Structure formats: C-alpha cells, structure tokens
Amino acid sequence: MITIAILLLILLALMGAPLYAIILGAAALGFYTLDIELAVLHIDIYQLSNSVVLMALPLFTFAGFLLSESKTADRMLRLSQAAFGWMPGGMAFVSLIACAFFTALTGGSGVTIVALGALLLPALVKGNYPERFSLGLVTSSGSLGLLLVPSVPLLIYGIIAQQMSQQLDMPPVEIVDLYLAGLVPALLMIVLLYGYCVWATRGAAKAGHPIPRQPFDFRELVDALWEARWELPLPIVVLGGIFSGFLVVSEAAAVTALYVLVAEVFLYKEITLRKLPAIMRDSMIMVGGILLILAVALAFTDYLVYAGVPEKLFTLIQTHVESKIAFLILLNILLLLLGALLDIFAALVIMVPLILPVALRYGIDPVHLGVIFVANMQIGYITPPVGMNLFIASYRFKKRVTELFASTIPFMLVLIVALLMITYIPQLSLWLVR
C-alpha cells in the first residue's frame, strides 16, 4: 500500500507535478503512516516565519530584479571588461569573483543568481561565451562564496559545534577560525574553476569564434567607473555595514533593496515609478515559488527527523567503516546525497550533531569538518532534485531544470575535484588556524 503510494508520487513527479506538491505528498504520507494528525503540515509550514536570515531572500531578489530591469548589466560589463578584459577568460574570472563575494554577503540564501546571474549571463553571452557554458558557469557559481566571511552556513556550523564542545573532548571551534579555514578552500575553488573556464573556451578560438580580449585602457576604466558611480558604493555599503557592526545580514539586504531602489528609480531614472509595482510583484512570484518549496521541505525534514531516518542511515554507515579515509569518502558521499535532497540549513541542523562526535573519533579536526561540510553542501546547490541554484536559475533564465543541470555538470566535476582536495588535504583548511 505504502509502496504503491510512493511509486505513485514518483510517477506524478515525472509527469510534471509541481515539486512542492510532491514533497508535501511525501511528508503527508510519512506522517500518515506514523499516525500523526496532518495539522503538523500547517505547523511546519508556519515555521517559515521563524528564520532570521530568510528575509534576505525577498529583499535581495527584489534588488536583483531592479538591477536587471535597468542597465546595470551594461555598466557592469563595461567596467569589468575595462578592468579584467585583458586577461584570458576575463569575463569568466569576473563572474567567479563577483559570485563568490555576493554569495558570501547574502549567506547562501540562493539570491546570487537572481541578483548577479541576470547581469552576468547576458554579459557573458555578449562577450562571445557559449550560452550553455555561460548558464553552467553562472548557475554553479551561485553558491561559490559559502566558505567566505560572513557566510551564514559556516556560522551555523560553528554555533552547533560550540554547543557540543562542552560535552566532547575536542579543540575549541571559534567562528573566526572557521572563516580563516574557509579562505584557502574558497580560493582553490575559484582558481580551479577559472582554470577550467580558460581551458574550456580555448577551443572557441580554434573554431573561429574567439572570445574578444580587450587591451587595457586606463581612460576607459575611469569612464566605466564614472558611469557606474551610483552602483559602485553598493558592495562597500553592504560589506562595510556588516563588518562595522551596523547591520546583520537581513538588514544589509533591506539596505541593499532601498539603495538600489533609490539608485535605479531616482538617480539613473531607468525605472519609472509606474513600472515599480509590477517589478515588485514579479520578483515576489519567484520568491513565493522558492519559499513554498522551502516551507514544505521543512515539513518533509520534520518527518525524516521524527521518524529517525538520518540516525538510522548513519548507524548503518558507522558499522561498516573502519579507517579515517574510508570514513571521509563515505562522509563525502553521504553529504552529497543529503545535499541533493535537503536544504543546506536543514542539513546542517540535522547532520552536524550526528556526524561531529563520530568524526572526532576518526581524528578529524572540527574546523576542518566544518569546511568539508559546507563545501559539500555548496555542491548540493546544483544537484537535483533539490538544488536551489537550479530552481532559481530556472525561474530567472526561463530554462528547464534538466537543461540547467546538464550545463552545470562540468563545473560540478571541477568542484568535486576541489572538494576531494579540501577533504583529503586538511592543511588547506588548517594552516591559517592551527
């Protein structure tokens, strides 16, 4: 009976039922088998109103829509070409750096693609990068900065680990250490991806569609800077606000939204007041789709935890693993699988308390574990079925999830190489710390 219901859900998913309905169906089925009143679905969905970071999603999304409705992409393209166009794969490099910074700032809530993807994709395509390559680059870069200060997932890991350090025999886990430890791995990912970009687009020149390289021109750089004068202070406002202690992340998002609103509507005057409500509404339709999936994922996660599924999964693995290397390999596989299914915050909250004590027994440094954890989850953003970057890119670029996933595969492989290096060479994470 239950098996039939599960098969039916899978069939409906393949037939094209909205993902939220499938997840809800799975959660409802699970709770039903446990004899729990289904009002629990309501309670879990209401938990959506319980997050401090989540507010950043609608606000950054709105700011991103405003930026993409005005000519910011052109200004950004001009400026980055002026600054980095002389490098091989200059625009790809710009994309990587910009995404990493933006994701770090927005705490991995998935808004990078909204705010930056809409600028970078047209710029990349204009710069003669193949469309499929560009889509893959932007979609997979949308979670690149999760290991950089002030990323929220790393912070959440740190808080959970600190709570546990009281009970366990382990070195202390300072948040600052985690951010220091994340630095080199994040740079490694950027360097490897950049290397891949240069290598992948080398063929284009041979095929007769060379990616134009722009000779460096100081005058052009100054002009481009002046043209972008109202938008350039934005990163300074956001970074400065957070580091000076003026703003928490969600507030930085509010300031960004207001700042961009003023800049595009009143300073650049590229968006009329009359067009504003429609832009607000359209951006919030997209946010609604994502928030709904997040909400029902909360219900599904609740079912998993309630039924003790993660523990069962883990005990199973624990009984079959002996060496540290074997544990790390399995850890990577498990986290990649979890990343494919769960939202990053849910995965952290559920899995860190389960994995940390065991990892300590295998002699893994808790700071290193944090970096491994988040690096894994970063790849989870582009793995189906639950890959936030795929969903957001799908909304933003009006592409199929399957098509987007196909375009991210080479980038994912590069990221997995980086992940393996990060996992098996602890010094990459720890040399700034210990």
Add this chain to the structure above:
Amino acid sequence: MTALLRWLHRIEDGLIVAVLLFMILLAVAQIVLRNFFGTSLVWIEPLLQNAVLWIGLLGAMIASRKDEHIRIDVASTLLPEKYHPFLTIGVDLFTAFICGLVAWYSVGFVIEEYEYATPAFAEVPSWLLQAIIPVGFTVMAVRYVLLFLMALVGKRPRMQEPVA
C-alpha cells in the same frame, strides 16, 4: 466570475507589493533606530519574519494562476504535445487534492489557535498571522481545480517550466 477573479488578482497583487514595501521600510527603520537612537522596537522583528511567510504564500498563490511552479518535467519533454492533456489532468487533480488536504487541516488548526487566543507578539493574535496558510492553500486548490476543468475543454495554459 471574471470580475471576481479580477478582484482577487488585484487584492493579491496589492497585498504582496504592500508587504514587500513595509518589509523594506520597517527593516530600515529598525536599523536607523538601533544605530542612531540606540534602541529597537520589539514588534518589528517578528512582524518582518511573518512577512516572509506572507510573501511566500501570496507569491505561491499568484504563481498558481498559470501554474508557474518549479517542477521536474521529464514526461512532457519526452511525450508529443497531443498527450500533454492526459498528463495535466492527473497532475492538476493531485495538486488540487494535496493543496486541499493542507487547507483542510490548516483551517482546523487555525480555528483552534483562535480559540487558544495566543498572541504571537504584542497584541497581534497568532491565528491572524497563520491565516494566510489556509487561505493560500485553499486558493491554490481552487486554482488547480479550475486548471483541471480548463484542460477538459482544452483551454488550459501549456504545462511549462516557470516563467517569472
């Protein structure tokens, strides 16, 4: 019927724009209060957090008008267009059923919450903040029933990947 729909659309659009505007203004007001006046208002934080829920459900309701939800559509890419109505009929009925199921239990819970009369914060009753969940899922359920009916007469919008 059309007039009713148009009103509903207007209310949804108006609400979602208003909630977003309030969100920006309140958050900025809180920042100004804290950094320049060294204080903060108790009710702003919970109100902002609930606004996220409202935006989520209002957005989801609007997205259901033309079924612009995230999906994995393997079948519609593989099958020729003429079979698509068979897909949508099954899918729409299922989605309407699931939305209706949530709405049903949600209504029950919110009524109970009303009877418990727990304030969420300040004087705002928590049932009012939660009410968007049953309302949202009811509207979505109705919309999928309508989509199902439209498919029967061949007027359903094409099943598609979301278009924002």
Add this chain to the structure above:
Amino acid sequence: KISTLYPDGTTIVTGLKDAGKEIAEKTEGRVKLKIYPGGVMGDDRAVERKIRIGQLHGQIAQGGAFASAYKDSQILNVPLAFNNYEEVDAVRAELDPEIQKGLEAGGWVSFGLIDGGFAYVMSENPVRSLDDLRDQKLWLPANDEASAKAAKAFELSPIMLNIGAVLTSLQTGAINAFAAPPVAALTLQWYSRVNNVTDMPLLYTFGLLGIHKKYFGRLSAEDQKTVHEVLEATFAKLDAESRKENLSAFQAVQQQGLTVVKPTDEQFKEWKTYADRATAELVEEGEISQAMLDRLNAILAKQREGQ
C-alpha cells in the same frame, strides 16, 4: 516523545536518556522515552503546537515556556529576588511542590525543576549602576514578551535579536552587553566578546520537563508511578549536577579573563527599586499573584532572619 533545545550529549539529555532506559526496563517496554534534542523539533512555540496535535508529548524547556499553564510558576523568575543560592534553595524547598501542583492543574505533569543558575549582566564596559547599563548596547531575545516588559520597567532600550545572531553581533559591536547564566555564556562563546561581569544575581533561571496530562494520563496508574519515581530521582540528580556546573561556570568566566565588578550599596538600592517596580507591574498585570509574591517574601524574610 519529548523535545528539548538542550543539545545531544549534554548532562541533561544524557541523564534523561538513561532514565528512559530504566523506565523501559521497569515497565517491561510499555513506556519508552524518545528524546529529540538540540531543538530539531523547532522552538518552544512550534513544540507547544506539536504537543497539541500529539506529534510530541512533552518538552524540557525554560520555566517561562510553561507560564501560560500556571502563571505563578514565574515566581522564581522575579528580578533580584535572591541574593544567593541558599535563599533559592530555601524558597525552592517550599515552592517547588507548589509549582509542580500548579502546572499539573494547568495540564503539565512535571518531575522537578533543574537549576539554570543566576543570570548576570556581562558587558564590554563595567556595569555597576543602571545608568552604566543604559549606556551599553544591551541584547534581549526577540519574540520574548517577558524580557521586553522587564526592559521597559528598567527603562532600558535594548536591541532585540534572535539568539543565533548574538555572537556575531557581539563580534561586530552591534551589541556589547547581555544578561545570561554563565553556563550559557560559556557554551555559546558569548563570554569571549565581553570584559566584565556584574556580580549581582539579576534573575534566577530554571528548566523543567513537562509531559502533557492528555498523554501521561493514558498510562496505567502503575506505570505512571514508575515514571514518576524514575524521573523524579533523575531530576533531583540533574538539578544538583546543574547547580555544580553553574557554580563552576561562574568561576570559569572569571578564569577566562572577565573582570568581576560589583555595584555599590547605593547603586544596588537603585537596581532594587526598579526591580520592585517591575515586580509590582507583573502583579498588576496578573502575571504573578500577590499571594504568591507574599509567600516568596515571607520565606525570604524568614531565611534572612535566620542568618
């Protein structure tokens, strides 16, 4: 099925799991405790809702979480009521059973309180007087009516943030003072961002396990008795252990380099005046009954006389 915000591996969760094993043995498997630690089931409010629909049956939480069932359970949280743990113990010896009875009438079966320690003010700059505190950027938990009211009574303008944002906000300077039991300040690493601790027991805190009567009543009378016996013994032990942890945590924050500052008698009197005003307001609003407050004061007077 019991939820708690205490993380897995803490004394309390481990103690409870052991108690669960004992209960299962003694009732031949008829009663089992399943613990969901670390807040995986959500915050107090979500858990309360889940208890209402029967997904969960009880929770270990701060006393405040049960205040709606029995308002006078807040009597131990009266600001500046106690000068030391001897006074707490004297009061608890008499009022614990009372609170337990009141909670049971309100629908919660409980098995004894667990010491949560005194909350102290910890801050970047030394806080001796109320004005000192008013000059600091004081953190209070968002979504917490009780502490918001207290702040108002003390004429403080606090900064409300969720608990998860406290550490970063301390690091960036968005806040630079908070009131918390030393154990919490240690576990959450908040202590590392402040320099001073004010040696004045601002508030007594406690936790307890409440199982809803609806579900507890389903057990046979005999099983109920077993559960009571085992859990009451467990909680008595946990209470004592927590007390020890709280005392050593106060030493530990000093060893971590925090300077202990003490208000002068004059300054303390001012604190006390405001605290009494806050308490009077609580009584006025019906949060605490006058009768209960009188009892508290009577016990304290007797205890102080005896010294």
